[in-house]
């Protein structure tokens with residue numbers, strides 16, 4: 078196969094690649110990482126590069142204008158190399174880190190009456206072992222087992238090879254007195270107890286023992302470093318999941334991983350590039366060594382857990398949508414490469430289905446839906462909307478593919494909820510002029526999910542958008558116009574924006590938002606219908622995930638995303654997934670409860686439910702085809718109508 082010389086101008090270096098390589102892959106081998114938010118499907122138009130000499134065969138140039146193409150711009154994921162090339166890669170979008178840390182800086186309350194010495198599956202114990210004699214030539218491991226039998230009545234105990242290699246010298250160095258760390262969690266139905274670490278000599282048995290709760294979100298990974306004896310969280314750290322450069326939603330990432338056999342890359346991005354650096358930061362803050370951490374409890378959606386373990390996730394996106402595994406056996410840190418003590422326990426919480434994963438079982442645990450006396454709706458909206466309806470008696474669940482619109486992706490001027498994002502908008506009834514609030518009080522760069530909900534609701538209430546989502550072009554105002562992508566409303570003029578370009582919401586964005594909100598609302602409706610109740614009878618709505626941090630309930634009701642219930646019935650709980658992982662890390666009985674929750678949840682596959690399509694189509698309108706389901710919106714519309722008469 079012919080080889081071609083590729084010069085990447087940014088790094089003034091050349092590499093050689095064979096015919097047929099994509100420009101994105103070539104750049105990556107040269108050490109220049111081009112972000113691929115849609116996973117390399119040619120849909121998002123964000124992996125642009127400029128060819129300054131040579132040419133490529135373009136599979137698709139969607140979202141590039143003719144001018145872009147004339148100037149040499151191409152989509153790196155869609156460009157097949159067939160000649161020598163010189164390429165310029167524009168600077169990649171920087172991810173703002175500050176706001177991620179802002180999200181997590183709050184005090185975590187230790188569960189009431191927590192006693193680590195009782196609740197914890199990890200035990201630190203001092204053992205005195207009888208030394209061998211000519212009369213008793215029992216091997217070293219047999220002696221340690223004998224001591225454990227005597228002290229903890231343990232009949233069967235596991236150990237790793239690397240620990241066995243150190244056993245002889247530790248026993249002799251400590252003059253047959255050792256301190257051992259045992260994980261009892263391996264006991265009972267799940268496995269056998271296991272010796273995790275040994276040290277020469279005796280140490281106080283209530284010395285801190287360290288563990289971490291990890292939530293692997295599609296967007297953000299959060300870690301809580303915890304003293305397992307006191308239960309206190311000593312450091313909280315979070316960072317964008319570095320897989321984000323390979324797709325913003327799980328489907329794009331699965332496509333990317335499957336297409337290029339890149340499962341290992343996805344595991345590396347989350348373990349080596351995200352989790353391990355976070356562990357290092359947390360340990361520095363708490364002034365401990367990562368090898369002092371003996372247990373990690375992990376939550377995350379099913380795709381994230383598959384990627385973590387380097388298990389192919391392709392079946393998750395293909396009918397009949399099954400995972401490779403929902404309940405992962407206990408593993409050790411060295412098996413998957415997480416930088417804690419190599420013998421440390423890795424406990425991935427159980428999921429229910431492809432799109433209802435451990436993040437939701439952990440969320441149900443921490444939000445206590447499974448203990449609720451009243452009918453409760455729990456929802457976690459990220460790139461997918463996962464919904465649980467129930468109480469202590471019953472739990473039903475479903476997942477709807479909302480797409481990433483509420484995270485600001487798939488929307489032309491959309492962005493994540495970071496500095497420079499428009500998060501709230503108010504539109505004047507008479508002048509149609511907007512007032513905006515921007516995250517970080519800086520010049521606006523784009524619109525995040527809450528901003529989009531806010532704009533759509535305002536446009537609808539002031540009559541700039543009709544119930545089908547059409548922008549009214551008949552009004553003679555500058556802010557409404559026919560743009561390159563169809564009708565649009567200008568939220569910020571270029572002279573006031575950070576980029577110098579106008580920021581607008583377009584008809585196509587509104588269609589995207591309508592589809593996203595309709596999928597979620599239809600999910601609520603189908604769950605309620607399946608258990609024979611109406612949404613009006615729901616007594617509380619618990620919202621987990623970062624989505625809930627900024628969302629304005631009133632606006633979300635006005636567009637028909639949330640059911641029209643009194644505002645005081647809505648509660649925002651933050652990251653319920655990491656909270657559930659933390660509570661499971663602390664107490665083995667709580668951990669068992671997550672397994673119980675997973676088995677108690679009845680999963681409803683929406684794509685196989687005939688009611689879903691009808692519910693979805695009815696919810697494709699603002700707020701809904703049946704306005705009687707949204708009485709507060711009807712009142713707001715009438716009030717606005719009166720004002721404009």
Ligand code: FES
Nearest residue numbers: 113119122124154
């Ligand atoms: S178009 Fe190339 S990654 Fe999305």
